[in-house]
Amino acid sequence: MYKNLAATLVAACFFLPVFSQTTKAPDAAKEPLKAAWVYVAPLTDAGWVRQHDEGRKAVQAALGDQVKTTYVENVPEGADAERVIRDLAAQGNKIIFTPSFGYMEPTMRVAREFPDVRFESITGYKTAANVSAANARYYEGRYLAGIAAGRMTKTNLAGYVAGFPIPEVLQGINAFTLGMRSVNRQAQVKVLW
CATH class of the missing domain: 3.40.50.2300 (Response regulator)
Structure with a gap:
């Protein structure tokens, strides 16, 4: 009995892909x-x-x-x-x-x-x-700009003009300041809104 059941299941598995391909309804056009x-x-x-x-x-x-x-x-x-x-x-x-x-x-x-x-x-x-x-990682470029400013300044002072105190802008100011101070411990950044 189990031999016949096993043979039937094997045959069904073999023919299932063939029959499913021939009887499959075409996909309806998908809406974009x-x-x-x-x-x-x-x-x-x-x-x-x-x-x-x-x-x-x-x-x-x-x-x-x-x-x-x-x-x-x-x-x-x-x-x-x-x-x-x-x-x-x-x-x-x-x-x-x-x-x-x-x-x-x-x-x-x-x-x-x-x-x-x-x-x-x-x-x-x-x-x-x-x-x-x-969000993009704008602060990474601001950090590098801060390093450049820290190496170039002769007064230990840099200015930063910013539009709005939103997180993205604050990240940029902080990154610039950290970059500047990474090469010049006395550096200060003055922000103008």
């Missing part, structure tokens, strides 16, 4: 993944926004018909950002990139309303089940 970017400035500007848009274009080129990307530019931080992020989530985007520190709180609020949408908060530090935070 919708991905959106929110930009704090117009695309005509060089730098931060332009680089993020180059990334968006690279995603579109690499994934082709598997993804449909969109963006909204010149969105001020605050209430407008929250409205735009919410609209993009409601339009069916499954991942939304918010590359500005001032978008962190609006992103967190909208993410609570759309648990099936993924959000990427660039330069933010808060996360949730559907929110990731990413």
